[in-house]
Amino acid sequence: MTIVVPRHDEFQPFGWGLVKGLLVTASHLVRSYFRRNLRIPGKEPFPGGRFGLFTVKYPEERAPLPDRYRGLPILLYEDSTQSELCTACMSCARACPVGIIHIEQGVDEVGKKIPYAQGFAIEYGTCLNCGLCADACPFGSIVMDHVLETARASRDELWMTKERLLHPVSYYREIAPTVWAEIREEAMKRLDGTVKRRPAGVGVVPK
Amino acid sequence: MDLLIQGLNKLLGQVWPDWAVVLLAMVIVITLIFVMAPLTFMLLTWVLRKGIGRFADRMGPNRTGLGRFNKERTRQRWPLWGLLQPIADGVKMFTKEDITPDKGDKWLHRIAPVAAIVPAMLVFAVIPFGKNLLGVDLNVGVVYVVAVSSISTLALLIAGWSSNNKYSLLGAMRTAAQMVSYEVPMALSLVVPVLFAGSLSLNQIVQGQASWLGLRWYIFYFPLGTLAFFTYFISALAEVNHTPFDLPEADSEIVAGYVTEYSGMKFALFFMGEFMNQFLVCAFATVLFLGGWQGPGVQLGGVLGYLFSVFWFFLKTFSLYLVMLWIRGTWPRLRVDQLMNFAWKRLVPITLGNVLVSGVAVIVLSLLKK
Amino acid sequence: MEQNLALYLAFFALAGLTLASALAVVALRNLLHSALALALAFIGVAGLYFLLQAEFLAVVQILLYVGAVTILIVFAIMLTRRLMQQQLFQFTGKWWLAAPLALLLMALIGPVVWSTSWLLRPKEAVPANATAALGEKLMTTYALPFEIASVLLLVALVGAIVVAWPQRDRLPVVEELERKVAQARAGWGKGEGNPAGREGSAEDVGGEEQETRKKGQRER
Numbered sequence: 202m203t204i205v206v207p208r209h210d211e212f213q214p215f216g217w218g219l220v221k222g223l224l225v226t227a228s229h230l231v232r233s234y235f236r237r238n239l240r241i242p243g244k245e246p247f248p249g250g251r252f253g254l255f256t257v258k259y260p261e262e263r264a265p266l267p268d269r270y271r272g273l274p275i276l277l278y279e280d281s282t283q284s285e286l287c288t289a290c291m292s293c294a295r296a297c298p299v300g301i302i303h304i305e306q307g308v309d310e311v312g313k314k315i316p317y318a319q320g321f322a323i324e325y326g327t328c329l330n331c332g333l334c335a336d337a338c339p340f341g342s343i344v345m346d347h348v349l350e351t352a353r354a355s356r357d358e359l360w361m362t363k364e365r366l367l368h369p370v371s372y373y374r375e376i377a378p379t380v381w382a383e384i385r386e387e388a389m390k391r392l393d394g395t396v397k398r399r400p401a402g403v404g405v406v407p408k
Numbered sequence: 409m410d411l412l413i414q415g416l417n418k419l420l421g422q423v424w425p426d427w428a429v430v431l432l433a434m435v436i437v438i439t440l441i442f443v444m445a446p447l448t449f450m451l452l453t454w455v456l457r458k459g460i461g462r463f464a465d466r467m468g469p470n471r472t473g474l475g476r477f478n479k480e481r482t483r484q485r486w487p488l489w490g491l492l493q494p495i496a497d498g499v500k501m502f503t504k505e506d507i508t509p510d511k512g513d514k515w516l517h518r519i520a521p522v523a524a525i526v527p528a529m530l531v532f533a534v535i536p537f538g539k540n541l542l543g544v545d546l547n548v549g550v551v552y553v554v555a556v557s558s559i560s561t562l563a564l565l566i567a568g569w570s571s572n573n574k575y576s577l578l579g580a581m582r583t584a585a586q587m588v589s590y591e592v593p594m595a596l597s598l599v600v601p602v603l604f605a606g607s608l609s610l611n612q613i614v615q616g617q618a619s620w621l622g623l624r625w626y627i628f629y630f631p632l633g634t635l636a637f638f639t640y641f642i643s644a645l646a647e648v649n650h651t652p653f654d655l656p657e658a659d660s661e662i663v664a665g666y667v668t669e670y671s672g673m674k675f676a677l678f679f680m681g682e683f684m685n686q687f688l689v690c691a692f693a694t695v696l697f698l699g700g701w702q703g704p705g706v707q708l709g710g711v712l713g714y715l716f717s718v719f720w721f722f723l724k725t726f727s728l729y730l731v732m733l734w735i736r737g738t739w740p741r742l743r744v745d746q747l748m749n750f751a752w753k754r755l756v757p758i759t760l761g762n763v764l765v766s767g768v769a770v771i772v773l774s775l776l777k778k
Numbered sequence: 779m780e781q782n783l784a785l786y787l788a789f790f791a792l793a794g795l796t797l798a799s800a801l802a803v804v805a806l807r808n809l810l811h812s813a814l815a816l817a818l819a820f821i822g823v824a825g826l827y828f829l830l831q832a833e834f835l836a837v838v839q840i841l842l843y844v845g846a847v848t849i850l851i852v853f854a855i856m857l858t859r860r861l862m863q864q865q866l867f868q869f870t871g872k873w874w875l876a877a878p879l880a881l882l883l884m885a886l887i888g889p890v891v892w893s894t895s896w897l898l899r900p901k902e903a904v905p906a907n908a909t910a911a912l913g914e915k916l917m918t919t920y921a922l923p924f925e926i927a928s929v930l931l932l933v934a935l936v937g938a939i940v941v942a943w944p945q946r947d948r949l950p951v952v953e954e955l956e957r958k959v960a961q962a963r964a965g966w967g968k969g970e971g972n973p974a975g976r977e978g979s980a981e982d983v984g985g986e987e988q989e990t991r992k993k994g995q996r997e998r
Contacts, residue, residue: 219739226738230462238465256467427784516810548909551837558845562817565852569810577856588849608834608909 228252263349268377271332272348273325274302276366277341277373279392283406285367286342286388288316288395293334293343301327302334309400316395317404323366325351326359340395341388347376367406409437411540437543441532449683450494455726456683456733458490463737469493501679504672512572512669520570521670521677523563527556528684535691536611538701538717549610550602553692554595557647560681561587564666567678571669579665582744583656587647589751594643596759600636600766601626601696614700625699632766637697639759641728644689646747648682651736653747690728691721698724785899789829796822809855817848831900834909 213221229252238253257264274293278285289306305320335344346368353359374381396404412433420429458468469490508517531553533543546552561584568580602608604626605616617625626633646653657665667678694700703720706713742750799822802815820843827836905911916924 222738223734226463226734229465230459230734233462233465253465254467255465256470258470427781513808513810516814546833547907548833548837551834551841555837555841555845558841561845561849562814562852565849565856566814569856581853581856584849584853588846591845607907 266347266349266376268379269345270347270377271330271335271345273328273330273346273351274323274334274343274366275346275368275373276321276343276363277370277388278367278406279389280369280371282396283408284392284396284399285317285404285406286340286370286392286395287318287321288340288342288391289314289318289321290316290339292337292339296333296337298331298333299327299329307403309403315399315403317399318363321363321366323361324359325353325361326356339387340391341381341384344373344377344380344384346373409433409543410545412436437533441529441543445529445532445684446680448687449680450498452683452687452729453494453497454491455729457493459730459733460737463734472496498676501672501676504675506672506674507669509570509572509669513570516566516570517669518674520563520567521674521681523566524560525677525681525684527559527563528681528688530556531688531692532684534610535688536614536695536700537721538714539706540611541701541714541718542611545609545611547607547609547612550598550608550613550696553688554591554598557685557688558587558591560685567670568666571666573669576666576668579656579668583649583666586649586653586656586744586747586751589748590643590646590653590755593639593751593755593759594647596756596763597636597640597643598696599763600632603763603766603770604629604633610695610700614695614702617699618702619699622699622702625697625702627697632762632769633697635758635762636766637693639755639762640697641693643751643755644693645732645735646751648685648689650686650732652739652741655741655744655747686732687725687729690732691725693728694721694724698728700724785829789826792822792825792829795819796826810852813848813851813855816851817844820844820848829899831904832908834912 212218232252233254236253238255276285276287289304291304291306294300294302294304301324303320303322304318307315307317307319309315330345332345338344370381413430416429416433420432424432454468461468472490472492472495508514534546534549534552536542536545564580564587565584568576568578568583571577601613605613607613607616619625622628627637628634645651649657657667667675670678701717701721703716703723705716706720708716796819799815799819803812803819806812806815820839824836824839824844827833827839
């Protein structure tokens with residue numbers, strides 16, 4: 202497919218090209234005082250056209266992140282039943298290229314393995330933000346959060362245990378609706394099976 | 409400075425001997441220059457960053473300023489305008505580690521920034537900032553400015569050589585070649601207002617442009633003065649290594665050219681020298697072509713006349729500086745061979761022809777007047 | 779009285795600067811440092827011109843000597859590779875021959891210098907607009923030396939360009955290579971890049987060659 206882009210680069214005699222360039226920049230200067238031009242993902246990239254101020258006054262204003270933005274991984278639990286979606290299948294631990302996901306599967310009183318992660322830890326400091334764990338998860342329980350300020354004051358704070366990783370599904374639905382819409386069906390369908398195979402009370406997040 | 413000497417004589421004439429008054433006047437003028445030059449530099453860096461930002465559809469620095477936090481510790485509504493950013497930059501440059509290359513020439517490495525900034529400060533002494541407000545009224549002011557600014561080329565060469573770095577040396581050589589090449593059309597286009605004014609003294613040149621509505625400014629002496637202004641402006645852009653002639657020192661081209669191995673205060677001196685040179689070139693162009701401090705309100709006596717003259721001078725100089733910024737935000741740069749080509753094959757013939765025609769015109773006009 | 783004192787002070791300071799830098803030029807071992815000391819000596823001389831109320835000459839001295847000649851010297855030093863590597867030794871072997879000659883020279887020039895009455899200030903009053911007077915004299919009384927100097931500069935300029943001009947006659951190897959490239963290019967244009975299918979187009983190849991030669995000459 203041929204795309205023709207008008208470049209306006211025909212030769213202009215008498216140095217007119219220089220002057221026209223100056224006029225273009227001057228119009229950018231003047232119009233930058235009258236309009237702001239924030240990009241909103243999902244809609245057209247520059248809703249305001251080419252002109253206008255693009256500056257986002259961080260941290261008071263934040264540019265909205267795309268749904269599929271890969272921040273750091275978080276675990277999800279369902280709102281109504283407060284039960285975790287994770288079944289400790291180790292898919293994410295296997296998919297992680299740097300091997301920072303550490304999972305210990307829970308056992309019931311008999312000693313049989315249950316679909317519940319007794320210990321779940323991620324080392325945020327080494328995370329590549331690649332999102333392969335979220336892609337690998339068949340249950341839609343580990344997803345990528347939209348965090349930007351990930352600095353912590355000490356290394357210990359970067360060792361994320363399960364209670365710090367858990368977030369309600371409603372949170373994720375708000376920040377990444379399109380992604381959640383894609384994995385919701387599978388996740389919810391399998392959740393019932395998972396809850397059935399857990400002993401009572403296991404895998405429920407306290408309020 | 410003559411004004412200052414007169415004023416001081418009135419105050420201290422009875423008590424102090426003559427030479428002490430002159431010495432005091434000199435000390436005051438020098439202190440003023442030492443204070444004003446860095447302040448101008450700071451203002452110019454602020455204008456540069458905000459201006460270039462706006463040309464690029466973004467704000468410049470807007471976090472450092474004189475606002476204060478509101479209760480929620482956010483700076484939501486205070487317009488800060490980034491006015492303290494130059495001070496922040498200054499603090500940054502002061503506190504950076506000073507590195508001298510080991511195998512390079514240590515003494516030359518230290519002297520080069522000084523030799524780059526001293527000529528810039530020397531030129532401050534002859535520019536008339538207002539009615540009779542200039543450090544020294546040399547009657548060869550124009551040539552003095554050109555001569556002293558040519559000393560900074562030597563400083564650049566030394567800087568590039570003493571860094572013991574291939575790219576520094578290459579950048580320095582290219583910069584020096586460019587500056588030396590563009591001095592010729594610059595000096596030639598300066599001959600034209602000198603011909604019109606009949607004097608090399610800057611004060612005389614400004615006073616020769618006194619007119620109603622600025623009609624006798626030399627830029628309006630069509631076509632000779634206008635052409636001279638444009639050739640002077642272009643050559644001056646090349647002299648101060650400004651876009652579109654900043655290949656020898658552009659970041660993406662040769663790291664940083666001759667200042668690659670400089671950090672901290674030495675780099676700050678080079679940076680300051682460059683900005684001061686840009687300001688001085690604009691100031692010089694206003695003095696020679698745009699009527700200097702002339703403008704309405706200058707004829708008033710007393711302090712008001714002086715204030716008006718200073719106001720007009722700075723207005724015109726800053727407008728020219730804004731034009732320089734505009735050019736910086738718009739045009740691409742020329743390659744080194746293209747810029748040398750442009751200097752020798754295009755500008756020199758144009759300026760030579762301009763000088764010839766201006767000379768003839770001045771003689772013909774003076775004959776006609778008789 | 780104070781003016782005289784100030785004059786003496788200024789003169790001795792400038793003269794001291796000039797002499798010290800001139801000494802440094804011949805005594806320093808690093809060639810680049812000598813060149814920069816030469817620039818300092820030029821500035822000292824310019825200061826002396828200022829003292830003699832020849833301001834135009836002083837600024838022109840700075841402009842030409844410091845701003846052009848010194849830069850030329852520094853360029854020459856920097857572009858000559860061997861010069862910067864050796865530290866020049868200032869005392870030559872045959873000093874027993876050079877010292878008496880230098881003393882003889884000093885004995886000849888010394889009395890002349892000593893017996894002249896050097897003035898710190900010009901004897902006659904310098905006209906108010908010295909530059910205009912200088913210009914007028916240059917164009918009327920001293921027009922011939924002025925013209926000779928400008929012809930000299932022109933000759934130097936033309937000589938420099940002639941020395942740096944790219945060679946007109948190329949080596950035969952280069953010509954042969956150019957011919958082969960032209961043949962290959964002709965082959966790409968006609969057939970599907972077949973390098974062997976050009977035997978029958980001898981005059982085309984000749985035409986191409988003539989074209990490239992003509993183009994080369996025009997570009998030069």
